[in-house]
Amino acid sequence: MIDKIEHTLLLGIDVGTSSIKVSVVDAETQRSVASATFPENTEREIKSPKPDWAEQSPEQWWSDVKAAIKQTQSINTYNPENIVAIGITYQMHGLVIVDKEKNVLRDSIIWCDSRTEKQAEKGLQAIGEEKALSHLLNFPGNFTASKLAWVKHNEPQVYEKIDKFMLPGDYIAMKLTGEITSTISMLSEGVFWDFKNKELSKDILSAYDFDESVFPETKALFGVHGNVTKEIAKELNIPAEIPVTYKAGDQPNNALSLNVFEPGEIAATAGTSGVIYAVADDLVYDKLSRINTFAHVNHTNENNRLGVLLCINGTGISNRWIKNMVDEKLSYQEINELASTIEIGSEGLLFLPFGNGTERMLCNKHVGAGFSEINFNIHNKAHLFRAVQEGIAFSFRYGLDIMRENGMQTKVVKAGKANMFLSKVFTHAFVNTTGLTVELYNTDGSVGAALGAGIGLGIFEKPQDAFSKLELLETIEPDEESVKKYEAIYRKWKSRLNEELV
Incomplete structure (x- = not known):
């Protein structure tokens, strides 16, 4: 058995669309000592009783949160009595x-x-x-x-x-504490x-x-949003009265997890949806509302800190869909490996990844997803996998150009090494299509939520101190040859998209 950690611990809960992830983080080392995802080997469904509808059960989220917390305890690497605060992040x-x-x-x-x-x-x-x-x-x-x-x-x-x-995170906080608060x-x-x-x-x-x-x-984002009730504490084997001291949507929280707090800093994520999130200090808005601006985690009425957000609904869900359509027994690692056997451009095969509702960056149009330029004599499943990942990268480029129209000039983007960024094909396509350098870090939303709880409890003097030990895993820079290849393919892809937007 591994010796149990006896340091000050923070509990982070990430209420995702596909699953719940929970991490227990040592406040001193800023590292996770236990984590669990529930459900582990499947993904929660999105109910769609009518076209364009998307619903999930809050009671299912709560059940999954409890299961994930208990799962972290089952590996016996920490003492639950040392948990001092809880942070929550959630699908926005x-x-x-x-x-x-x-x-x-x-x-x-x-x-x-x-x-x-x-x-x-x-x-x-x-x-x-x-x-x-x-x-x-x-x-x-x-x-x-x-x-x-x-x-x-x-x-x-x-x-x-x-x-x-x-919102979803407020509901989980309510179930833990009995209190309902906003920010x-x-x-x-x-x-x-x-x-x-x-x-x-x-x-x-x-x-x-x-x-x-x-x-x-309405309460301060970093602050007490209620204390765990005795009944819930007993059920979950955690201390009674520990506070929930942080709640934030998944994209502001992803930026926090990557130590992105100040104007000019930028974060990205590529989970079920894909997001580029840039911090600004003025009231930025797009005239067509194709990108969206929200209060960042450190925003106050005295000090503007705003998250300018580009969202692409059909990101990881596109990757999951093609995997399940071709062979649901394949792992994501296996489809990434198959995609890597195909040259840049998927031998002419193009994919539009817009099959998960209306897209804000397309002025709320429902374009739908689809392949074009299919050649039955050339294209196989490996081409399909690569074309999907390249199509997702192209959609990021399309949205990034909108952000550039609105003043974004950053050249470096930070991301956690997770989800689509685990794929070298996607990451390479993203970097060389957008022209951005990507820094990949060892973090995720649940770890960020835990450290956010530490900020809310006052463990760290300032928010940035909670990420002083953030680990940079890899830096990927554009290369001139690939940039040229992808630019030509992107223009074809954009032309195909424009046909659908007419």
């Missing part, structure tokens, strides 16, 4: 609603749901495009505000029972926050006729 923009007894009223409408077009348009018309962008930094779109409006319009009997609404960051990602007036948006409340009573109390 989801809607969870509960009644006065804190019972969930319906499945969560999650981030990639696209049903809210009418509600979004109503909100935009009521507020006005210029005012919406200059105050909210976003159009209403398919964010949490429009999802709550959809429930109000389409399920009034459910809406009438709502005591509080929240400026959470309100901004739901498009409820007025950045100019520095308050809950009166325009959103008016446009959708929301009662302010359904909004949780």
Whole structure:
């Protein structure tokens, strides 16, 4: 048996779309001493009872969180009594609603749901495009505000029972502590926050006729959001009364995990969805709302720290789809190896990865996914795997060009060595298509959430101190020959996409 760690420990919970990951982190070494993913060998489904709908069960998230915590304890490498705080990160923009007894009223409408077009348009018309962008930094779109409006319009009997609404991470914190709280960051990602007036948006409340009573109390992101109840502490074998001291959406948290706090710094992730996330200090917005701006983890009303976010819905989910369609028994490592046997460009095969709802960077159009230029005499499954990964990289380039139009000039991007960045094919295509140097680090969202809890508890003097021991694993730079090859292929890919956008 490995000797148990007796240092100060922090518990991080990552509520993902596919699974829950939990890490226990030593505050002194900033390293994980135990981690677990649940479910381990499968991925939670996204329910789609109607076209463009995407829902998941909050109760399933909670069940999986408990299972993952218990799984970390089963390997017996740490003493749960040494856990002093909990941090939570979560899939952004989801809607969870509960009644006065804190019972969930319906499945969560999650981030990639696209049903809210009418509600979004109503909100935009009521507020006005210029005012919406200059105050909210976003159009209403398919964010949490429009999802709550959809429930109000389409399920009034459910809406009438709502005591509080929240985002996925707030729900897990509620289950741990019995408390429901919000943050400026959470309100901004739901498009409820007025950045100019520095308050809950009166325009959103008016446009959708929301009662302010359904909004949780707003607290500092790094701070106490409740304490674990005795009942839950006993069930999970963790100390009672330890606080939840950090909650943040997955993309702000990914940036935090990579020590990205200040203007000009940039982070990326390529999980179920793909994101480039740049920190700015002014009120940045795109005139077409193709990229989105939210309050970063260290944003305050006195000191702007904003996350400018490009999101691509069809990233890792595209990779998973092609794996399962061709041979679900293959591992991701195996499909990466097969993809690497094919030359750059997949011998002419092109793939558009837009099959996971409307894409904001395409002005909320539903292009769909698909292959083109298929040659039955040339292309095999290895070509399919490579074309999918290259198509995902091309979509990053397309979005990055939009960010550059809006002033982003950074040349280096930080990412955790995980998900799509485990593939050399994808990483090489990403680097040489975007022209960005990628630094890959040994971290993930659950570790970042744990260290965020340490910041919230005051263990670290300033946020950056929590990542002083962040480990750089690899740096990948563009090479001139590959850049030229990919540029030619990207132009063909972009032309194909433009045909779909007409």
